[in-house]
Amino acid sequence: MRVFLFILVFLSLKSPAAWIDKSEAKFFPKDFGEKLTLFKSFPAFWWNFAVIESKDPQSKLEIAGLLCDAMKANPVFYSVQCKPDPATFLPVIEDWARDLPGRSPPLSDKLFKERMTESLGKLSLPIPKSLFQLLRLDPLQSYEELKSHAESRLHLALPLKQGYFQDDETGRILIPFQTGFAPEKAQELEEPFASLRQMCAQEPGCKRIVFFGPHASALENKSQILRDMGRVSLSGFFILGFILFFLIYFKRGKLAFLFLPVMGSATLAAFTIFFFNGNIHGLTLSFGPGIIGMVIDYGLQAAFNYKSRHVWKSNAFGFLTTVFCLLVIANSQIPLLREVMYFSILGFAYGFLILFSLRHQIAKKLAITAHPFSLTYAPWLYRASLVCAALGLVLPFIVSPRLDFRQFDFQTAQTKEVAEWFYKKSFREPPLFEIDTKESLSVSAEKRNRFSQNSKVLFESPSLYLPTFEVQNRNLLQWKKVQCGPHPLSQRLTPQELKLFDPFLKTIECTQLKARLLGEPPPPRYMQHLYRESKWLTLWFPKDGEESAKVKEAFPAAQSLGEIISIFPKILTQELQWMFPVSISLIIVILFLYYHSLLHSLLALFPFLCGLGMVLSVSFLLNIPLTFMSLIALIMVLGFSVDYAVFAIDSELRRLENPQATASGLAYASGTTFLGFLPLLFCSHAVLFQLGFALCMGLLGTVVGAYGGIPGLMRKR
Amino acid sequence: MHRIILVTRKSSSLLVWWVPMKPYLLVFLLVFFQTSLQSASQRTVSETELSEKLKLYQKIKTLKTNFHQTKHVKDLDLDLQSEGSLVLIRPERVVWKIKKPSPTELILENRKIEMTSGEGSNKKTQNFSLDGAMDPAITKSLLSMIAWLKLDLAAIRDAYTIYGLEKDTYQCVPKDEKGSVFKSLTLSLHSKGHMQKLLIEEKSGDHIEIAFDEPKITLN
Numbered sequence: 001m002r003v004f005l006f007i008l009v010f011l012s013l014k015s016p017a018a019w020i021d022k023s024e025a026k027f028f029p030k031d032f033g034e035k036l037t038l039f040k041s042f043p044a045f046w047w048n049f050a051v052i053e054s055k056d057p058q059s060k061l062e063i064a065g066l067l068c069d070a071m072k073a074n075p076v077f078y079s080v081q082c083k084p085d086p087a088t089f090l091p092v093i094e095d096w097a098r099d100l101p102g103r104s105p106p107l108s109d110k111l112f113k114e115r116m117t118e119s120l121g122k123l124s125l126p127i128p129k130s131l132f133q134l135l136r137l138d139p140l141q142s143y144e145e146l147k148s149h150a151e152s153r154l155h156l157a158l159p160l161k162q163g164y165f166q167d168d169e170t171g172r173i174l175i176p177f178q179t180g181f182a183p184e185k186a187q188e189l190e191e192p193f194a195s196l197r198q199m200c201a202q203e204p205g206c207k208r209i210v211f212f213g214p215h216a217s218a219l220e221n222k223s224q225i226l227r228d229m230g231r232v233s234l235s236g237f238f239i240l241g242f243i244l245f246f247l248i249y250f251k252r253g254k255l256a257f258l259f260l261p262v263m264g265s266a267t268l269a270a271f272t273i274f275f276f277n278g279n280i281h282g283l284t285l286s287f288g289p290g291i292i293g294m295v296i297d298y299g300l301q302a303a304f305n306y307k308s309r310h311v312w313k314s315n316a317f318g319f320l321t322t323v324f325c326l327l328v329i330a331n332s333q334i335p336l337l338r339e340v341m342y343f344s345i346l347g348f349a350y351g352f353l354i355l356f357s358l359r360h361q362i363a364k365k366l367a368i369t370a371h372p373f374s375l376t377y378a379p380w381l382y383r384a385s386l387v388c389a390a391l392g393l394v395l396p397f398i399v400s401p402r403l404d405f406r407q408f409d410f411q412t413a414q415t416k417e418v419a420e421w422f423y424k425k426s427f428r429e430p431p432l433f434e435i436d437t438k439e440s441l442s443v444s445a446e447k448r449n450r451f452s453q454n455s456k457v458l459f460e461s462p463s464l465y466l467p468t469f470e471v472q473n474r475n476l477l478q479w480k481k482v483q484c485g486p487h488p489l490s491q492r493l494t495p496q497e498l499k500l501f502d503p504f505l506k507t508i509e510c511t512q513l514k515a516r517l518l519g520e521p522p523p524p525r526y527m528q529h530l531y532r533e534s535k536w537l538t539l540w541f542p543k544d545g546e547e548s549a550k551v552k553e554a555f556p557a558a559q560s561l562g563e564i565i566s567i568f569p570k571i572l573t574q575e576l577q578w579m580f581p582v583s584i585s586l587i588i589v590i591l592f593l594y595y596h597s598l599l600h601s602l603l604a605l606f607p608f609l610c611g612l613g614m615v616l617s618v619s620f621l622l623n624i625p626l627t628f629m630s631l632i633a634l635i636m637v638l639g640f641s642v643d644y645a646v647f648a649i650d651s652e653l654r655r656l657e658n659p660q661a662t663a664s665g666l667a668y669a670s671g672t673t674f675l676g677f678l679p680l681l682f683c684s685h686a687v688l689f690q691l692g693f694a695l696c697m698g699l700l701g702t703v704v705g706a707y708g709g710i711p712g713l714m715r716k717r
Numbered sequence: 718m719h720r721i722i723l724v725t726r727k728s729s730s731l732l733v734w735w736v737p738m739k740p741y742l743l744v745f746l747l748v749f750f751q752t753s754l755q756s757a758s759q760r761t762v763s764e765t766e767l768s769e770k771l772k773l774y775q776k777i778k779t780l781k782t783n784f785h786q787t788k789h790v791k792d793l794d795l796d797l798q799s800e801g802s803l804v805l806i807r808p809e810r811v812v813w814k815i816k817k818p819s820p821t822e823l824i825l826e827n828r829k830i831e832m833t834s835g836e837g838s839n840k841k842t843q844n845f846s847l848d849g850a851m852d853p854a855i856t857k858s859l860l861s862m863i864a865w866l867k868l869d870l871a872a873i874r875d876a877y878t879i880y881g882l883e884k885d886t887y888q889c890v891p892k893d894e895k896g897s898v899f900k901s902l903t904l905s906l907h908s909k910g911h912m913q914k915l916l917i918e919e920k921s922g923d924h925i926e927i928a929f930d931e932p933k934i935t936l937n
């Protein structure tokens with residue numbers, strides 16, 4: 001049933017509802033999350049890559065040409081770096097040439113005339129029209145400066161040959177391309193990508209075209225999750241059908257009504273969160289209902305133990321242990337984890353209250369006859385539980401969790417192979433980023449320029465392209481002396497030169513000579529990649545760790561993307577170190593209040609220990625990493641394992657009068673949970689697989705502990 | 718009464734006669750004769766004929782000539798004049814030196830271009846490779862230009878369909894029209910056998926006319 005709730009939530013995520021938050025920002029404390037979102041909103045981060053492999057080296061340029069032309073013809077691809085056409089740079093050069101008077105003082109008469117004549121000479125050559133226009137716009141050839149900027153910051157180790165970045169070793173052709181939108185809108189690339197793949201498939205010489213980068217990755221992840229959820233949905237429907245059939249066949253169909261209050265409580269919880277937050281994260285909606293779904297177990301116990309007066313006391317203490325556990329985790333610095341916990345607590349509370357208020361109706365109308373089996377001592381099961389529990393005690397000190405963000409990034413085998421090939425060739429040290437407002441940009445401009453000159457660390461910042469307002473005004477003053485005087489530069493030119501260089505001369509007319517405030521929007525086209533929503537980006541390109549350290553010392557706010565993302569596992573590790581002990585301690589205290597026995601309170605943790613042991617041992621044997629999703633699953637395992645333990649202990653203590661009812665309730669609870677999460681084991685996306693794996697293994701261990709360990713330990717005492 | 722000028726292939730004389738015709742027949746005849754005119758004036762030139770015409774260049778070791786160039790920019794209705802010299806040193810080296818309006822020297826050798834521009838302290842040299850960053854279409858066009866300057870007949874034949882126009886004038890149309898920046902190149906030979914004029918028509922509508930002086934040649 002829980003998977004059904006997942007399905008409903010994921011299907012609803014397909015609709016572009018503005019109230020569902022899908023951002024990564026909630027994985028990080030507020031400041032870091034905002035920084036990460038902001039970094040990724042700059043067009044400088046919107047570069048992706050297409051890698052073309054051909055079967056025949058002779059035809060690779062032809063194939064690359066076809067695909068290049070197709071990409072350039074599609075407006076979704078804002079910039080495509082293949083077969084460079086000077087015409088595409090004209091708008092950028094236009095702004096660059098226009099701002100020349102601010103950047104540098106006027107040339108001497110002699111030099112000015114020489115440059116113009118030199119350009120005249122070049123214009124007489126048989127050059128493409130676009131180059132012709134470029135020289136008309138910028139006869140002083142200041143574009144050379146812009147070109148050398150761009151070349152020095154290009155970190156591709158692949159040479160540009162015949163219009164393409166080519167790898168001689170593998171024969172691969174790399175085409176960098178930039179979109180005009182952030183990765184959140186990556187679905188706009190779905191159709192163009194499919195069309196390019198189709199083109200490649202139709203070309204006999206084309207082997208494959210692979211896309212990677214932030215947008216390609218977002219699309220690949222989304223596609224895989226949707227594919228997996230399709231599988232889960234399909235199997236979920238069959239499982240649901242099977243469960244309903246089972247219930248009806250064994251004349252226990254009434255139990256199906258228990259799902260209604262659970263679905264209602266999940267919906268109420270979602271609206272409550274939305275009411276206070278204004279939105280709710282997609283992952284909260286995906287995982288929260290799974291936690292809330294555990295409340296069904298109380299309904300099942302109540303339905304089977306309909307004659308027992310004690311069942312709701314058992315339920316209440318089971319409920320309290322789970323809620324307190326969730327409350328501890330709700331103190332996390334990670335906003336998403338806080339939201340999932342509050343959502344789960346609310347839903348859990350709503351569900352419990354609804355079921356509790358309907359307890360009489362459940363006892364009357366949903367009363368179910370137990371199956372003829374109960375919890376008994378089985379030596380083999382008892383021994384198995386002891387082994388599991390021992391593993392649960394030892395393995396946490398051996399198995400290290402992998403809490404980094406890469407688990408959330410699904411890549412097909414071919415994307416992974418190509419991406420690794422590329423990153424090995426291209427980056428030595430990751431770049432460092434800083435973000436400025438308009439005001440702070442002006443303040444730091446001089447310092448950055450000086451630092452870069454002294455330390456030789458390359459950087460990319462608006463101050464590199466445009467000097468400060470004061471410097472610009474000094475330059476413009478000199479230009480105005482010439483241009484606004486009786487003998488402007490145009491008087492030095494022949495009629496032919498006047499006509500040819502008219503586009504340039506217009507930009508240096510007296511009335512056009514104005515300083516541009518550094519950081520003032522709108523940004524000129526040569527700086528647009530560094531600007532986003534009144535914020536400016538600075539990028540540092542250290543060659544090695546030593547340079548990186550120098551930059552960080554001089555500019556403490558400079559960070560790499562990897563450093564920001566690595567905050568997530570650091571925080572999570574620190575929090576786990578106190579959350580688990582505190583949760584366990586609280587559970588023991590609450591159960592002590594219930595049992596007045598430390599032994600029974602500790603015994604209630606035995607099934608969890610078995611569950612933990614099962615998860616860790618199978619992970620270790622099969623080399624499956626323990627990740628953030630595994631930890632979410634273990635929270636759920638802790639929740640239902642304590643519930644099962646309380647039911648089992650109460651059954652052994654004869655508090656719940658009918659042992660068969662308790663055993664049946666446990667069987668139905670664990671059975672439906674297991675069937676519900678089983679389809680996740682067949683998913684390809686790591687996030688879904690790891691969740692399903694940890695839940696299924698945790699549940700198996702819990703059942704072993706509850707059915708084998710508790711009766712064994714209590715009877716052997 | 719309609720006058721139609723007929724030019725027959727067999728005789729080079731013009732036959733003129735007055736023919737009273739109905740308009741549709743006139744149109745038919747015009748089309749027919751126009752095609753004939755074209756066929757007569759634009760005939761495909763064979764390899765042997767071209768080699769024979771350019772036999773002067775077959776055995777040269779070096780060639781040096783001066784040129785005067787006019788580039789007509791269509792949308793500005795403007796002519797850009799330049800003059801300079803061409804030096805060809807077989808097998809691969811071509812030096813295109815512009816003296817006016819501004820000293821610019823292009824050395825083309827082994828798929829590399831060295832461009833030197835400016836004078837004195839402002840002189841700068843840039844190096845390009847034809848296997849480098851350029852659009853393949855530009856590379857292709859540059860290679861075919863170089864083939865013309867080197868008078869590499871084999872390369873010219875591979876890249877162009879050559880038509881004979883009037884006496885000693887040949888029009889070369891790129892075989893790959895889409896992949897070329899040029900629309901056509903028209904070559905005129907002097908009676909002494911050297912290239913007298915080269916007219917390059919670009920797709921943009923601009924054209925470049927280069928007039929060559931009599932070259933100084935050394936033979937193999």
